[in-house]
Amino acid sequence: MSESQEPPKIEFPCPDYPIKILGDAGPGLHELVIEVMEQHAPGFDQARMTVRDSRNGRYQSLTVWITAEGESQLKAIHEDLIQSKLTKMVM
Template structure:
């Protein structure tokens, strides 16, 4: 049996959720926001969701952005993964 094809993203895609997991602390958040700004990706700080880990060592940020292209999402993924405080990008 063949696998069903994954749904395609239609660009621009408003409210595309970018989830980043990293070390708890302001430097992690500031680094993530600097990457977004460096790539010219606007986001609303009031719509960001923060979820601390059970032991409060890590935090997951869910940041809704307007995704403009696959290349933009790829560039964002690469830039975020280069940050030492980032553990995972979803």
């Protein structure tokens, strides 16, 4: 992408917006993700949450889909998730 191009803009509300969280494997990470999503995106579909284990089982990647309402919501989700020592990366 050249410097003159801007990244694509997201139109809100944006249904089926994926958020991927990488962190230490275990129930604590799942509880954290569910708690943060319920706070910032109430009613998100927990049944659609996917979990992938790393090759050695030390880490997990969780993907959730929400209806993104705005940039402030996405920023708050990212900040709340990344504050935990369990979380390594949020995309």
